[in-house]
Amino acid sequence: MEKPEAEWRQELPPEAYRVLRQHGTERPGSSPLNAEKRPGTFRCAGCGQELFASTTKYESGSGWPSFWQPLEGAVGTTTDRSFLMVRTEVHCAACGGHLGHVFPDGPPPTGLRYCMNGAAMTFAPDQGDPPGTR
Numbered sequence: 001m002e003k004p005e006a007e008w009r010q011e012l013p014p015e016a017y018r019v020l021r022q023h024g025t026e027r028p029g030s031s032p033l034n035a036e037k038r039p040g041t042f043r044c045a046g047c048g049q050e051l052f053a054s055t056t057k058y059e060s061g062s063g064w065p066s067f068w069q070p071l072e073g074a075v076g077t078t079t080d081r082s083f084l085m086v087r088t089e090v091h092c093a094a095c096g097g098h099l100g101h102v103f104p105d106g107p108p109p110t111g112l113r114y115c116m117n118g119a120a121m122t123f124a125p126d127q128g129d130p131p132g133t134r
C-alpha cells in the first residue's frame with residue numbers, strides 16, 4: 001500500500017505522522033495505550049492492520065507499550081543504524097509505517113521485547129456479545 005507523504009500528513013494526527021512516517025519516538029509514558037489492559041487488538045494507526053493481540057502485551061517498565069510477539073505476518077523489520085547503534089526497526093507490514101524497535105530482552109516464550117510507540121497504534125477492544133443475544 002503506497003500513499004504520497006502529503007496524504008499521510010493530512011490524514012494522521014501530528015504525533016502519529018511523526019512516528020509512523022518520520023521514524024519519530026514518542027515521549028516515554030505519554031501514550032494512553034501503556035495502561036491499556038482490556039482484551040483486544042492493537043492496530044496500525046496508519047492503515048488499520050492488526051498488529052498485536054492484547055494477550056502478548058506486558059509491562060516492561062520502559063514507558064512504551066511492549067509486546068513479546070506480533071501477530072503472524074503483521075510487522076516487518078529492518079536494521080536501523082541511526083544514533084550510532086544497531087537496532088532492529090519494526091514497521092507495519094501493510095503500509096510500512098514505523099512502529100518502534102525490537103530488543104532481545106523480553107520475557108518468555110520469545111525473549112523479545114517489541115517496544116512500540118502508542119501513537120503509531122490504535123486499540124480495538126474485543127466485542128463481547130451484545131446484551132440480550134444469548
Ligand SMILES: [Zn+2]
Nearest residue numbers: 044047092095
Ligand atoms: Zn500500517
